Amino acid sequence: xxxxxxxxxxxxxxxxxxxxxxxxxxxxxxxxxxxxxxxxxxxxxxxxxxxxxxxxxxxxxxxxxxxxxxxxxxxxxxxxxxxxxxxxxxxxxxxxxxxxxxxxxxxxxxxxxxxxxxxxxxxxxxxxxxxxxxxxxxxxxxxxxxxxxxxxxxxxxxxxxxxxxxxxxxxxxxxxxxxxxxxxxxxxxxxxxxxxxxxxxxxxxxxxxxxxxxxxxxxxxxxxxxxxxxxxxxxxxxxxxxxxxxxxxxxxxxxxxxxxxxxxxxxxxxxxxxxxxxxxxxxxxxxxxxxxxxxxxxxxxxxxxxxxxxxxxxxxxx
Amino acid sequence: xxxxxxxxxxxxxxxxxxxxxxxxxxxxxxxxxxxxxxxxxxxxxxxxxxxxxxxxxxxxxxxxxxxxxxxxxxxxxxxxxxxxxxxxxxxxxxxxxxxxxxxxxxxxxxxxxxxxxxxxxxxxxxxxxxxxxxxxxxxxxxxxxxxxxxxxxxxxxxxxxxxxxxxxxxxxxxxxxxxxxxxxxxxxxxxxxxxxxxxxxxxxxxxxxxxxxxxxxxxxxxxxxxxxxxxxxxxxxxxxxxxxxxxxxxxxxxxxxxxxxxxxxxxxxxxxxxxxxxxxxxxxxxxxxxxxxxxxxxxxxxxxxxxxxxxxxxxxxxxxxxxxxxxxxxxxxxxxxxxxxxxxxxxxxxxxxxxxxxxxxxxxxxxxxxxxxxxxxxxxxxxxxxxxxxxxxxxxxxxxxxxxxxxxxxxxxxxxxxxxxxxxxxxxxxxxxxxxxxxxxxxxxxxxxxxxxxxxxxxxxxxxxxxxxxxxxxxxxxxxxxxxxxxxxxxxxxxxxxxxxxxxxxx
Numbered sequence: 161x162x163x164x165x166x167x168x169x170x171x172x173x174x175x176x177x178x179x180x181x182x183x184x185x186x187x188x189x190x191x192x193x194x195x196x197x198x199x200x201x202x203x204x205x206x207x208x209x210x211x212x213x214x215x216x217x218x219x220x221x222x223x224x225x226x227x228x229x230x231x232x233x234x235x236x237x238x239x240x241x242x243x244x245x246x247x248x249x250x251x252x253x254x255x256x257x258x259x260x261x262x263x264x265x266x267x268x269x270x271x272x273x274x275x276x277x278x279x280x281x282x283x284x285x286x287x288x289x290x291x292x293x294x295x296x297x298x299x300x301x302x303x304x305x306x307x308x309x310x311x312x313x314x315x316x317x318x319x320x321x322x323x324x325x326x327x328x329x330x331x332x333x334x335x336x337x338x339x340x341x342x343x344x345x346x347x348x349x350x351x352x353x354x355x356x357x358x359x360x361x362x363x364x365x366x367x368x369x370x371x372x373x374x375x376x377x378x379x380x381x382x383x384x385x386x387x388x389x390x391x392x393x394x395x396x397x398x399x400x401x402x403x404x405x406x407x408x409x410x411x412x413x414x415x416x417x418x419x420x421x422x423x424x425x426x427x428x429x430x431x432x433x434x435x436x437x438x439x440x441x442x443x444x445x446x447x448x449x450x451x452x453x454x455x456x457x458x459x460x461x462x463x464x465x466x467x468x469x470x471x472x473x474x475x476x477x478x
Numbered sequence: 479x480x481x482x483x484x485x486x487x488x489x490x491x492x493x494x495x496x497x498x499x500x501x502x503x504x505x506x507x508x509x510x511x512x513x514x515x516x517x518x519x520x521x522x523x524x525x526x527x528x529x530x531x532x533x534x535x536x537x538x539x540x541x542x543x544x545x546x547x548x549x550x551x552x553x554x555x556x557x558x559x560x561x562x563x564x565x566x567x568x569x570x571x572x573x574x575x576x577x578x579x580x581x582x583x584x585x586x587x588x589x590x591x592x593x594x595x596x597x598x599x600x601x602x603x604x605x606x607x608x609x610x611x612x613x614x615x616x617x618x619x620x621x622x623x624x625x626x627x628x629x630x631x632x633x634x635x636x637x638x639x640x641x642x643x644x645x646x647x648x649x650x651x652x653x654x655x656x657x658x659x660x661x662x663x664x665x666x667x668x669x670x671x672x673x674x675x676x677x678x679x680x681x682x683x684x685x686x687x688x689x690x691x692x693x694x695x696x697x698x699x700x701x702x703x704x705x706x707x708x709x710x711x712x713x714x715x716x717x718x719x720x721x722x723x724x725x726x727x728x729x730x731x732x733x734x735x736x737x738x739x740x741x742x743x744x745x746x747x748x749x750x751x752x753x754x755x756x757x758x759x760x761x762x763x764x765x766x767x768x769x770x771x772x773x774x775x776x777x778x779x780x781x782x783x784x785x786x787x788x789x790x791x792x793x794x795x796x797x798x799x800x801x802x803x804x805x806x807x808x809x810x811x812x813x814x815x816x817x818x819x820x821x822x823x824x825x826x827x828x829x830x831x832x833x834x835x836x837x838x839x840x841x842x843x844x845x846x847x848x849x850x851x852x853x854x855x856x857x858x859x860x861x862x863x864x865x866x867x868x869x870x871x872x873x874x875x876x877x878x879x880x881x882x883x884x885x886x887x888x889x890x891x892x893x894x895x896x897x898x899x900x901x902x903x904x905x906x907x908x909x910x911x912x913x914x915x916x917x918x919x920x921x922x923x924x925x926x927x928x929x930x931x932x933x934x935x936x937x938x939x940x941x942x943x944x945x946x947x948x949x950x951x952x953x954x955x956x957x958x959x960x961x962x963x964x965x966x967x968x969x970x971x972x973x974x975x976x977x978x979x980x981x982x983x984x985x
Contacts, residue, residue, distance in 0.1 A: 367810025
């Protein structure tokens with residue numbers, strides 16, 4: 161049966177570009193089921209909503225490429241958001257932002273230290289930090305949302321504003337995506353990160369400081385979580401200790417939908433960005449269709465399973 | 479090909495067996511005829527396909543093509559259960575014992591639960607003792623296998639195979655871990671089994687043993703059968719020529735060493751439990767060999783020098799300067815390189831391209847100040863090394879895991895050619911590599927030494943060390959047991975040193 165050969169080739173093509181395929185399917189489905197989806201307002205909202213997850217997903221991608229995981233990102237968003245609001249009340253804005261960013265970087269560095277130098281399992285180390293940092297967020301804020309100081313209106317203006325028809329925070333996402341993409345493709349950093357995830361011991365025996373690279377990916381993930389925390393605070397003008405709860409799972413899901421392997425060594429920035437959009441679209445379209453929140457959770461989970469199964473086919477077809 | 483026809487039937491006949499792994503042919507139309515009640519030796523270089531052929535017979539590995547006949551009837555062997563039913567027992571090179579279980583449990587592992595769900599410890603231990611005594615050894619059946627020596631484990635393996643009624647017994651390199659006295663006992667057992675009518679297939683590349691024990695020899699080379707000969711009608715030299723496809727001395731490059739100053743000196747190296755005070759030195763342009771049995775501490779010594787494992791003490795002096803090395807990264811920055819023993823786990827990253835693997839050891843020449851890789855320079859640099867080492871790959875972007883073992887090993891070497899090392903440690907340079915690539919690797923090592931690199935070669939193949947090294951140090955139980963200079967090389971002396979026996983020449 162010759163006819164069967166052609167569909168096979170199409171299937172292989174689809175499997176190769178599975179993330180793009182899922183993205184396109186989602187786009188078509190969204191357009192079909194809702195008239196509102198392709199309106200400027202909705203797309204604008206969609207992009208704005210996915211931005212924090214998107215920014216962190218770039219850091220998570222780096223961590224996952226080394227074969228690690230970071231569960232503390234959602235807590236960092238909250239703590240840095242709270243701290244940023246507090247800082248604006250006592251410091252000039254540029255100092256408040258710098259200090260907040262450093263806090264994100266430092267918390268990420270603690271995970272990095274535990275994983276690389278202390279050889280702690282990433283899951284455990286970041287699980288512990290997830291709890292610690294979430295707690296610190298509540299302690300710093302005394303459990304209440306903190307308003308951004310009125311003196312820092314340029315921060316809130318930036319966070320809620322837009323340029324060229326795109327929300328400002330999303331422009332920062334694009335910048336971070338571009339940098340990640342370039343680092344992964346053209347820089348030694350990306351080359352080594354991917355190699356570590358493929359076979360850490362072989363990289364170590366090649367004479368590379370594996371620890372330094374493992375440390376840095378967690379530091380970067382912490383830093384980017386801080387960025388997301390500041391931007392969320394800037395948009396809402398409030399730093400709340402409950403921000404970003406459960407966010408780590410969304411971030412991991414986007415990276416996985418984007419085709420990255422949780423065992424490391426495989427994944428790309430562009431696919432991760434598509435993963436971010438796919439997950440965002442799932443939520444967006446279900447909201448437009450008035451699907452209740454509980455059902456949304458179930459559907460979201462099913463779509464993640466489907467996406468990962470598709471990647472399994474890809475592995476097998478190799 | 480000479481096949482002597484007897485009136486006896488073939489107990490085992492393999493006809494036109496083919497098998498390939500990921501596009502690389504391991505066996506090509508191999509034929510093997512084993513007469514009932516004989517000891518049939520299967521010889522060939524590492525990677526010739528001996529083990530693969532036997533795995534097919536024992537059902538551990540599926541054949542692509544070909545037929546298997548037992549006593550003249552074609553049989554289908556799809557899994558190890560099928561082969562067991564046919565009375566085929568196999569003792570693998572890698573043991574299949576469970577370390578946490580006792581000797582008795584291991585021997586009867588396959589039969590546990592066959593008659594009752596309850597353990598009859600007394601009967602089991604009694605039978606185990608009988609089996610082991612029958613082979614001429616005594617091992618306490620209650621001991622855990624993990625606590626046995628490797629030689630004792632080998633005995634347990636044999637007892638396990640004999641515990642079931644076997645008609646065909648396959649032994650894959652059984653003598654590799656045994657001392658001379660134990661080998662003699664093994665041979666006595668095999669001869670006794672032969673008298674009892676068991677057909678034995680004996681895999682080895684130690685020809686001296688083969689000539690002592692076997693009735694007939696089949697030779698494999700690069701996955702094809704190149705000869706079937708009765709022992710009485712052949713000689714060692716003709717078997718070697720069949721195995722290698724050339725006389726032995728043509729395998730190795732002519733050594734014309736230009737020895738310089740002392741490059742590396744190690745004094746009293748200790749590491750974990752495995753290395754207990756090793757000292758030696760190697761000069762520029764010199765190739766020294768580290769011989770010894772598996773587990774003698776050779777690899778651990780190399781890893782300690784390279785700072786791959788935390789060293790427990792000792793001094794490393796490189797060109798007169800004492801070094802404190804804490805990581806491979808430091809060792810590499812000082813000019814020490816190591817090609818690890820386990821190519822697939824440590825030497826190369828199989829999922830990455832040839833280019834990515836080679837560049838990993840040295841990004842200096844191909845990047846700018848910000849670590850951005852100059853694609854053109856990288857491509858040029860890699861292509862140059864691929865050409866120099868004659869790595870057979872479509873291009874530099876080909877996945878390393880899809881190359882043959884020999885070419886993967888060349889990539890592993892290329893990493894260190896990419897970085898000018900002053901001392902290079904090569905652990906098992908040609909394990910699982912075909913003969914052609916072996917010769918190329920030997921030439922490359924020789925060429926490197928001519929450029930003044932001090933080279934330490936670790937190998938389990940004694941002939942290889944004798945062929946390429948200027949000196950051989952023999953290790954035993956974490957210490958250097960003795961040193962042989964080129965004019966005193968003999969396979970026997972190296973073996974004697976490695977098992978702790980005295981040298982013939984020292985009397």
